[in-house]
Amino acid sequence: MERDLQRVGVINWFVLLVVGAASAIVAGYAASATGTVGVVFLCLGFLAALVSYFQMRLEERERLERLEYEELKKSRGSATLFQEAEGDTFPAQRSREQFERYLVPLFTALLFLSQGGAAWWFWKSLAKAAPPKLDHAPVAMALYALFALILFLLGKYSSGLARLKGQRLLRPGAGYLILGAFICFLAATTEAGAFFGLAKVDLFVAYGLCLVLGLTAVETLVGLVFEIYRPRVKGQAARLLYESRLIGLLGQPGGLITTAAQALDYQFGFKVSETWVYRFLEKALAWIILLQLGALFLSTVFVIIEPTEQGLLERFGRPVNGRAVLEPGLHFKWPWPIDIVYRYQTRRIQGFVVGEVPDPDLERERTVLWTRPHFRRREGEGSEMPGMLVASRGQAARSDTSEKAVPANLLTVSIPFQYQITNLQAWAYQHANSDQLLQDLANREVIRYLVNVDMEQIMSSGRLAAAEDIRQRVQARANDAHLGVNIVFAGLQDIHPPLGNKRTPVAAAFEQVVSALHQRQTNILYALAYAAEKIPSAEAEATNVLAQARNAAVTRVALAEGEAARFTNQMVAYEASPAVYLQRTRLDTLARALEPVRKYVLTATNTVDILMLNFEEKIREDLLTSGTILPPDVTPSATNK
Amino acid sequence: MKRNPITVFTAAVLLVIFACMLFTFQVRQTEVAVVTTFGRYSHSVTNAGFQFRLPWPIQKVYQFDHRVQSFERKFDETITKDQINVIIAVYAGWRIADPKLFLESFNGDTTRAEQTLEPVIRNAKSGVISTNNFSDLISTNQAELKFDQIEKAMLDAVQAQIKQTYGVAIESLGIKQLGLPESITSTVFERMRAERQRLVAGYLSEGERRAKITRADADAQANKILAEASGEAKRILGEADAKASQYYEAFRKNPDLAIFLMQLNALEQSLKDRAYLILGPQTAPFNLLNGAPGDAGAGVRK
Numbered sequence: 001m002e003r004d005l006q007r008v009g010v011i012n013w014f015v016l017l018v019v020g021a022a023s024a025i026v027a028g029y030a031a032s033a034t035g036t037v038g039v040v041f042l043c044l045g046f047l048a049a050l051v052s053y054f055q056m057r058l059e060e061r062e063r064l065e066r067l068e069y070e071e072l073k074k075s076r077g078s079a080t081l082f083q084e085a086e087g088d089t090f091p092a093q094r095s096r097e098q099f100e101r102y103l104v105p106l107f108t109a110l111l112f113l114s115q116g117g118a119a120w121w122f123w124k125s126l127a128k129a130a131p132p133k134l135d136h137a138p139v140a141m142a143l144y145a146l147f148a149l150i151l152f153l154l155g156k157y158s159s160g161l162a163r164l165k166g167q168r169l170l171r172p173g174a175g176y177l178i179l180g181a182f183i184c185f186l187a188a189t190t191e192a193g194a195f196f197g198l199a200k201v202d203l204f205v206a207y208g209l210c211l212v213l214g215l216t217a218v219e220t221l222v223g224l225v226f227e228i229y230r231p232r233v234k235g236q237a238a239r240l241l242y243e244s245r246l247i248g249l250l251g252q253p254g255g256l257i258t259t260a261a262q263a264l265d266y267q268f269g270f271k272v273s274e275t276w277v278y279r280f281l282e283k284a285l286a287w288i289i290l291l292q293l294g295a296l297f298l299s300t301v302f303v304i305i306e307p308t309e310q311g312l313l314e315r316f317g318r319p320v321n322g323r324a325v326l327e328p329g330l331h332f333k334w335p336w337p338i339d340i341v342y343r344y345q346t347r348r349i350q351g352f353v354v355g356e357v358p359d360p361d362l363e364r365e366r367t368v369l370w371t372r373p374h375f376r377r378r379e380g381e382g383s384e385m386p387g388m389l390v391a392s393r394g395q396a397a398r399s400d401t402s403e404k405a406v407p408a409n410l411l412t413v414s415i416p417f418q419y420q421i422t423n424l425q426a427w428a429y430q431h432a433n434s435d436q437l438l439q440d441l442a443n444r445e446v447i448r449y450l451v452n453v454d455m456e457q458i459m460s461s462g463r464l465a466a467a468e469d470i471r472q473r474v475q476a477r478a479n480d481a482h483l484g485v486n487i488v489f490a491g492l493q494d495i496h497p498p499l500g501n502k503r504t505p506v507a508a509a510f511e512q513v514v515s516a517l518h519q520r521q522t523n524i525l526y527a528l529a530y531a532a533e534k535i536p537s538a539e540a541e542a543t544n545v546l547a548q549a550r551n552a553a554v555t556r557v558a559l560a561e562g563e564a565a566r567f568t569n570q571m572v573a574y575e576a577s578p579a580v581y582l583q584r585t586r587l588d589t590l591a592r593a594l595e596p597v598r599k600y601v602l603t604a605t606n607t608v609d610i611l612m613l614n615f616e617e618k619i620r621e622d623l624l625t626s627g628t629i630l631p632p633d634v635t636p637s638a639t640n641k
Numbered sequence: 642m643k644r645n646p647i648t649v650f651t652a653a654v655l656l657v658i659f660a661c662m663l664f665t666f667q668v669r670q671t672e673v674a675v676v677t678t679f680g681r682y683s684h685s686v687t688n689a690g691f692q693f694r695l696p697w698p699i700q701k702v703y704q705f706d707h708r709v710q711s712f713e714r715k716f717d718e719t720i721t722k723d724q725i726n727v728i729i730a731v732y733a734g735w736r737i738a739d740p741k742l743f744l745e746s747f748n749g750d751t752t753r754a755e756q757t758l759e760p761v762i763r764n765a766k767s768g769v770i771s772t773n774n775f776s777d778l779i780s781t782n783q784a785e786l787k788f789d790q791i792e793k794a795m796l797d798a799v800q801a802q803i804k805q806t807y808g809v810a811i812e813s814l815g816i817k818q819l820g821l822p823e824s825i826t827s828t829v830f831e832r833m834r835a836e837r838q839r840l841v842a843g844y845l846s847e848g849e850r851r852a853k854i855t856r857a858d859a860d861a862q863a864n865k866i867l868a869e870a871s872g873e874a875k876r877i878l879g880e881a882d883a884k885a886s887q888y889y890e891a892f893r894k895n896p897d898l899a900i901f902l903m904q905l906n907a908l909e910q911s912l913k914d915r916a917y918l919i920l921g922p923q924t925a926p927f928n929l930l931n932g933a934p935g936d937a938g939a940g941v942r943k
Contacts, residue, residue, distance in 0.1 A: 138662075138697045192662055286647045316691035317669035337667075389819050391781040408779045409833055410826065429670055431734070432708040440711060440732040444815040451779040451819065452786050481709075481734070481813065497833065504830040509837035516841035520848030527852030531859030538863030542870030549874030553881030560885030567891050567899060574898055582898075585905060587926055593909040600919045601927050 005167050008158055009056050012173035013049035015154055016042055019147050019180065026147075027187075030140030033129045033206035034190045038183035040118045040213060041247075044111065045176025048242050051107050055240075056169040058099055061092040108224055108241040115217035123210045132194035132202050141195070144188035152181035172240060175248040183209065196337065212246070219246050300336040305329060310346040310424045315339050325424050344428060346421040349488060352439050354446045355388060355413035358494070370412075370496045370507035387412045387498040390450040390458065409455045410506075414494035415467075417442050417474065423484025430482045438474075438483055442490075445473040459495060467492035663696035666704075673707045673740045675749075676700055685740045703749045709734040709812050712755050712762075716818055719767040725775040726825060730818040731766055731795065733758070735811050742808025754809060758799075762814070765798035778819065792816060 020042035027035030069090070132140075155177030162170035186205055193201035223241055303326070305311045311326035312319065313333060317340075323331075326341065333339035359373075387410035419438065421427045427434050449470050450458070458466050471490035478485050500506035574581045667690070668674045674686040678700050686692055687707075694700045716730040735758065737743045747754040769791055770778075777787040796814040803809060821829060892899035912918070922931050 141662075192658070195662060196667075290647060290650070314670060314689075316689075317667040317672070318689040319670055389779055389821065391779050408775075408821075408829065410821075410829055430708060431711070432671075432706050433711040436711045437709070437732075437734060440713070440815065440817055443817045444732070447816060447819050448788055451788055452781065452783060454781050498830070500830045500834070501827065504827065504834050506830050506833050506837075509834040509841075513837050513840045513844070516844035520844040520851075523845075523848035523852040524855065527855035527859075530856050531862075534856075534859040534863045535866070538866040542866045545867070545870040545874045546877070549877040552874075553877045553884075556878065556881040557884045557888075560888040564888035564891040567902065568894075570902065571894055571898065574895065582901065583925075585902070589905040589909050590926070593912040594918060596914075597912050597916045597918050600917065601930065602919065602921055 005161070005170065006053070006056055006060065008161060008170060009049065009053035009173065011154065012158055012170070012177060013046050013053055015150065016046040016049055016173070016176060016180065019151060019184075020046055022143075023147060023184065023187075026140050026143045029133075030136040030191060031130045031133045032140060032144075032187055032191060033126055033132075033202050034183070034209065035140070035144065035187040036129075037122050037126075037206045037209040037213070038180070038187055040122070041176065041183055041209070042180050044114060045173065045180055047107075047111070047114075048176055049173030051104070051242060052169045052172045052240065055096075055099060055104070056167075058092065058096040059169070062090070062096050065090055065092040104241050105224065105227075108220060111242050112217055112220040112224065115213055115220060119210050119214035119217060122213070123207070126203060126206055126210065129203065129206070131199045132191060134194060134199075137191045137195040141188045141191040144184045144191065148181045148184035148188060150181075151177045151184060155179075155181055168240060168243075171248065172243040175244065179247050216244050216246050219244055297335060301334065302330060302332050303341045305331065305341075305343065308345050308348045309343050310421075311341040311343050312424060312428055313339060313341050319425070342428065344421060344424055346424050346427075349418050349420055350435075351416055351418045352435070352442070354415045354417060354439070354442050356494070358414060371499065371505070371511065373499060388447065388450050390455045391452060392455055408451075410498050411450065411455060411459070412494075412496055412498045413446065413450070415442075415446055415470070416489070416491045417471075417487060418489040419485045419487050421484060422486045426482045426484030430484075434483055434485075437481065438478060438485060441477045441481065441483075442474045445470055445477060449473065458492075459497075463492050463495070664693060666692050666694055666702050668692060668704065671706055671708050672704050673737060674705070675703045675740045675744045677703070682741050682744075687740070703740075703744055705737050705740060705743060705749055706751070707737055709736045710751060710755075712758065713817065714759065714762055714766070716820070717763070718822055719770045721770055721775045721778070722772055723774045723776075726822050727770065727775065727778070728818075728820040728822060729766060729770065729816060731762060732813075732815055732817045733762055733799070733811055734813040735809050737808060738810035739808035742806075744808075746807045754807070757807065758803070758809070758811075761802050762795075762799055765795045765802065769794045769798060788816070 020039055023035055023042055024039045026032070027039060155174050158170050158174035158177060161167065162174055186209075190202035190205050193199070220242070227241055303311065305326050305328045307328045309328060311331070313323050313326050313331070314320065315334065315338060320339070331341075333341065389408045390411045392409045431437050449466065453462065453466065467490050470492070471487050474490065475487040478487065497507045497510045500508070570581075570585075666674070668686050668688070670689040672689070674692070676683045676686065676694060678695070679698075680701075683700065694702055712733045712735060714731045714733070716728050718726055718728050720726050735754075743749065743754070747757065772794075773787060773791055776785055777791065779788075780786045792815050796811060799811050799814060803811065820826070920927055922928060
């Protein structure tokens, strides 16, 4: 019988190995994420079954050794046998003990690392997993169903054998076999889901399996720690460290409470299996689960549409007559997969940006300037895009095909658009990527508008009209394409010359024009100020000149009149004594005229002295040395007499 | 043998599901389907709804999205008729027109279909652009601009190429982006800057011109005012001279005396300020220094 058990052990790990390999091939063939993660469970099951098989063989050897020993003891009765050391007497027992003491914890630790590592790696890599291949789904589904059947039958047989014969070493393999069966069944189900258009289910189930793998890793770790503190009862067989209760639980849902009870019994010695709760759950668990599944299925007969949404109701893929669009509120329908509702955010204002996308980090500054980057940097590009081409009236007028001039300028453009879905059926049924198409149409209309408008016009007076014109054009194009949207807003608030580059700052050049305008006005105003000063000054000067002339004229006439009158009187005096009068007049005049004059009178007439007279003006020293001004008489005379 | 009702129920449900999977399929409003029997085309399903089929591997169902698919070409460089390099990106809307042909042409793979359409669209785009001048693409003159016609020509060229071949129909085609290569962009930047510099220089020169004119006008006006004032002053003085001349009649009675008196007056006026006078002892009244009358031989000697 023991030989049969060992054979079952061999079959267990062999089947797990073969099915694991086959499952890996099928997972690759059908791009099944669930199948791929399931392979990890099967491989771990293979390792656990292999280790338990070796442990089984060691126990069998020990049992045979013990029997042999008993036989020898009975036949010889020799005392010398009892004098040998126990290790020498029972080498198989010693081997088994060494195996359980060292190899089993080591294997369990490796198992923990494998489980944890695989859970972490798959959790990260599943995001990049390709969707299941629909063409291969039926084949994969059939193969997974076959694997599930094989694993289930063998697992059930092994677990039954383990329970009936009390062979605990068959349990780990049996648990993994049944779990493998369920995973293969799940993989078949996800393939069916993908076949029916629910490709995402495969990914969700794969994530769920990753979670289970992580939990088994935690359980293995906790088991290792508990093993250290577990109370040792003499004669009680130690629990298999690498046997997962969680896997046993998942592999045998019917034994949920049994496993829980066994765990409690094992750790605390409390007999849960004798309580009424256990007995009730054992009987009703399947019905409860079935009821839950039924309730879940029936919950698909009603749907609640949120205030921002509308729903499309389809029956076997066809819009339901009269109820094709569901408004916000509660609605009843046939259960899935007969009726399916697709939700859309139709009432919410949605938006996109044509051209440069503003960078919220850069725009956080209080002032947004043309000369500073304020748009989101795109991959592989400079700080901002070169801009959109816009027509130039001046360039167009000068353009000459022989010169190959480019009659265009570049503008940095960032135009936010806002829209609402007004006809959900048109939006959802006409185009596969309606939002992308709307963005393409808006881009096209902006380009089309810019290539036919003068740059300076659109940047200044034509801006508001241009925004409205672009909105209407995009609306018209959207209507032509039957997109079923209302373009609520198109803003032209961010349209300006490009930043340029370091060598050629374009936006800064536009600002310099404004500076030049101000400089021009400044120069004109300074000139006007000069004129405003110059002319009144000249007028004042003219008035002064005229006044002086008038004064001089009056003086001249008056003097002439006075001199004439005086001369008449002087004539009388002169005629009385001409010589005396002349001399007197002469001397009076000299006395008066020479009074302030510095006079040098040379009295010697017969000398040969050379007289040196210094008439040079000199700064008086006292002016330099002190504030006191001496009278001219005190000043040392520079004259030589 | 007693059977567990739960097992029976579950098995029945699973059987129904499996049977549905094998014998039926759904076609959504957005889809078309092609059914093949032992690999040979059987029929196409263009109406949405519940459909029956024979199980795999007898019949196989291929379902495709029947809606208009958006397809965007990369931003790539081409050249216009007047030899100006431009960068153009186009978008296209295409849908499956013939599901059977689509299946045969692309094995039902939309990615492969777009990869196949890409060179066709690119060829049409470059071909049409090369027959138009740059000013056909961009101009303020509405009559000169042929933007819409260029798009239409591209669409016609693509449709002519793919018709009856690929099982798809191009619904729309448009220019999504239009630009210039980086080297030309730099020169456009330079030209835009030069235009601004021209304006700057113009404004500054205009300011200088108007300032100088204003100053010159002011100077001229001031000069005129002063010149007129000077002339008027001279006229006034002339009139004064004329008026004063009538008084000079009195000097005719003794011109010599009048001249003598005038000389004295002139002498007095000329010696008023900062003069040095070197006089001989014979000059009256300093001749008195040589001896007073009645004091013969007496004199001042220094």
